[in-house]
Amino acid sequence: MRTIILVLILAVVALIIAIQTGFLDIRQTRGAQAPDLSADSNGVTATGGQAPAFDVETGKVAVGSKDQNVTVQVPTIEVQRPAEANQAAANTAN
Numbered sequence: 885m886r887t888i889i890l891v892l893i894l895a896v897v898a899l900i901i902a903i904q905t906g907f908l909d910i911r912q913t914r915g916a917q918a919p920d921l922s923a924d925s926n927g928v929t930a931t932g933g934q935a936p937a938f939d940v941e942t943g944k945v946a947v948g949s950k951d952q953n954v955t956v957q958v959p960t961i962e963v964q965r966p967a968e969a970n971q972a973a974a975n976t977a978n
Contacts, residue, residue, distance in 0.1 A: 906943070907942065907943040908940070908941075908942055908943070909940070909941040909942075910938055910939075910940050911938065911939045911940075912936055912937070912938050912939075913937045913938060913939050914934070914936055914937035915934075915936060916934060916935060916936040917932065917933055917934040918933060919931060919932050919933030920932050920933075
């Protein structure tokens with residue numbers, strides 16, 4: 885239960901941040917109308933009514949790569965076996 889509440893809180897915070905930073909813009913374009921209800925001996929009948937409509941605009945994130953060849957310098961690594969390392973150390977000590 886705590887996990888669900890935490891996820892809902894995080895979703896609401898993310899929504900607030902998206903709206904405040906301008907990444908998400910929500911405008912209501914059509915208001916809601918409740919249906920007309922009528923009751924008779926056959927039961928309750930609902931007529932009319934209208935769901936609200938919204939216009940949502942989101943920001944864009946572009947992900948891609950450059951079409952250029954780039955030269956990257958890579959360091960060289962020397963690996964010496966223990967016997968070679970001991971010989972190199974002995975040669976530098978003399």
